[in-house]
Amino acid sequence: MSKRELLIALGVAAAFVLAIVNIKVMAVDWQRGDTALFLQLAENVAQRGEPISQVFANTQAFLEGKTLWAPVDQVASSPLAPPTVDERNMLPFHAYSTLYITGALTRVLPSNIVVFTQMVVSFIGLALLCYVLLRRAKISITAALAFSLLVVSHPAWSESLLEGQPYPDRLFLLLGFAFMYLVTRPMGSRLWLITLALLCASINERAAVVAGAFTLFYTFAFRQEHTHDRNFRLALGACLFLFGNIVIKFFLHNAEYGSFLPTTSAQLWANLTSPYLLPKLELFALVNLPFLILAFFEWKMALIAIVLMLPNVIGNIGGGEKVGWATAYHTYYQPSLVLAAFVGYQRLYQLAQLKKRQWQVAPLLGAFVAYLCMLSPIDAAPIQFGTAYVHYHFIPTLLADGSKYFGDDGRAINLTIHQMHAAVPEHTTISTVEAGMPIFYKHDVIRVFPIDLERADYALMSYEETPTASTRYFGAVSFLGQVQQKRLDTLILHRMQSDGYDFDHARKFPLLGLALVRRLPGQASGHYLGDSRND
Numbered sequence: 001m002s003k004r005e006l007l008i009a010l011g012v013a014a015a016f017v018l019a020i021v022n023i024k025v026m027a028v029d030w031q032r033g034d035t036a037l038f039l040q041l042a043e044n045v046a047q048r049g050e051p052i053s054q055v056f057a058n059t060q061a062f063l064e065g066k067t068l069w070a071p072v073d074q075v076a077s078s079p080l081a082p083p084t085v086d087e088r089n090m091l092p093f094h095a096y097s098t099l100y101i102t103g104a105l106t107r108v109l110p111s112n113i114v115v116f117t118q119m120v121v122s123f124i125g126l127a128l129l130c131y132v133l134l135r136r137a138k139i140s141i142t143a144a145l146a147f148s149l150l151v152v153s154h155p156a157w158s159e160s161l162l163e164g165q166p167y168p169d170r171l172f173l174l175l176g177f178a179f180m181y182l183v184t185r186p187m188g189s190r191l192w193l194i195t196l197a198l199l200c201a202s203i204n205e206r207a208a209v210v211a212g213a214f215t216l217f218y219t220f221a222f223r224q225e226h227t228h229d230r231n232f233r234l235a236l237g238a239c240l241f242l243f244g245n246i247v248i249k250f251f252l253h254n255a256e257y258g259s260f261l262p263t264t265s266a267q268l269w270a271n272l273t274s275p276y277l278l279p280k281l282e283l284f285a286l287v288n289l290p291f292l293i294l295a296f297f298e299w300k301m302a303l304i305a306i307v308l309m310l311p312n313v314i315g316n317i318g319g320g321e322k323v324g325w326a327t328a329y330h331t332y333y334q335p336s337l338v339l340a341a342f343v344g345y346q347r348l349y350q351l352a353q354l355k356k357r358q359w360q361v362a363p364l365l366g367a368f369v370a371y372l373c374m375l376s377p378i379d380a381a382p383i384q385f386g387t388a389y390v391h392y393h394f395i396p397t398l399l400a401d402g403s404k405y406f407g408d409d410g411r412a413i414n415l416t417i418h419q420m421h422a423a424v425p426e427h428t429t430i431s432t433v434e435a436g437m438p439i440f441y442k443h444d445v446i447r448v449f450p451i452d453l454e455r456a457d458y459a460l461m462s463y464e465e466t467p468t469a470s471t472r473y474f475g476a477v478s479f480l481g482q483v484q485q486k487r488l489d490t491l492i493l494h495r496m497q498s499d500g501y502d503f504d505h506a507r508k509f510p511l512l513g514l515a516l517v518r519r520l521p522g523q524a525s526g527h528y529l530g531d532s533r534n535d
Contacts, residue, residue, distance in 0.1 A: 046107050
């Protein structure tokens with residue numbers, strides 16, 4: 001690979017990073033509570049030296065309060081008290097040590113630029129690194145580009161990048177792949193291995209566990225081929241794996257670790273055969289199939305990738321671990337899956353060269369890309385396949401987003417955000433749906449709607465205009481089904497009206513589908529008579 005080609009590749013990657021970061025910053029309509037959370041964490045690290053967040057305290061108290069599963073009559077009539085603490089530290093929930101690096105960067109750059117740039121660089125960097133390494137392995141430009149295009153065609157790559165929130169977990173996509181690649185190199189530098197191992201461990205405890213597990217599996221599986229530094233690699237893998245598990249067991253208080261994986265054979269069987277989860281598992285397998293086909297040209301790598309995918313197969317967080325492509329649940333198996341396909345692809349190319357048929361490899365990858373383009377990533381029951389789903393692919397989606405956010409819609413959304421900020425005075429409390437959190441995360445007191453409605457000064461709700469020319473307001477969430485959800489919407493609306501919320505003068509922001517409703521002064525509710533720390 002020539003220097004000129006490398007510079008061109010870096011330039012193209014930089015252009016993608018710049019464009020996508022700008023889209024992510026402007027796409028407030030795609031941002032949610034987790035974006036507000038990580039912006040607040042980064043800024044508090046920079047200003048106060050601690051990864052603490054009001055958003056985190058409110059969202060976790062809401063989730064831990066079981067409101068989502070409570071009878072709707074109870075939710076609508078009971079005191080919707082705010083959390084007992086104003087702020088909460090993130091580190092006992094996930095060991096995101098990398099937040100200190102992010103926080104330091106926010107001293108010189110806006111926090112949204114920092115968190116989205118880190119995220120986008122990780123995604124684009126993975127595709128770029130695959131291309132560069134393949135070219136250095138003497139694989140043709142066309143074949144190398146085809147593999148990179150296959151990587152960006154995976155919905156867990158494209159949807160996470162364009163629609164996902166900026167979790168620090170996303171950094172593992174690039175750092176995890178780079179670390180695992182070095183593990184496969186027989187003469188890899190110890191210094192680089194240790195540096196990347198520390199960076200992976202700084203992302204969080206799961207990154208340490210997965211990086212350690214891969215190192216142990218690979219070193220054992222290829223013990224005959226890679227005798228150099230075997231003991232060092234085993235020790236490094238063991239340290240990473242043990243570190244992550246010790247943090248999980250002794251330092252974290254995260255209920256997800258106790259509920260994600262099945263603990264009995266009956267629960268395992270239920271996760272694998274559930275009428276709700278089985279179609280999602282089938283789509284998960286179909287999406288990952290092209291990568292596994294390539295990986296089996298080096299079957300040991302394929303088996304390692306499959307083992308590291310097993311948590312997503314047998315675990316259950318409502319199906320997001322299988323087809324929630326924009327979530328972070330897919331981040332941890334992707335580096336090993338891409339690397340396994342990468343290694344298998346090199347082996348396939350070498351076999352094709354021996355028969356002087358290497359020209360057939362790129363069209364094969366093109367067929368895999370076309371397959372992923374035509375496989376609907378959102379229709380699990382039944383599986384949908386056809387040319388109508390090409391618009392889900394990264395390139396058409398990116399072009400559509402660029403046209404939207406760099407045009408009149410982007411300017412209108414920016415103006416809407418300014419109007420919303422101007423409509424809510426400082427030193428007031430706002431109870432907001434998740435979509436409003438990235439807008440108001442710097443506000444003095446924000447609550448998860450409908451929490452603290454009794455004392456909030458404003459409520460930010462979702463709304464839609466009905467065919468009868470009336471407005472339907474909603475925002476409280478119930479997991480008890482559509483019938484109960486509609487009943488909850490009605491009950492919460494009646495409660496707010498009795499509490500003095502002025503729906504006659506609600507400020508509507510149609511671009512975001514949000515409505516701001518003020519509670520009239522002197523209309524304090526009798527539902528909740530708690531402490532007065534926010535009065």
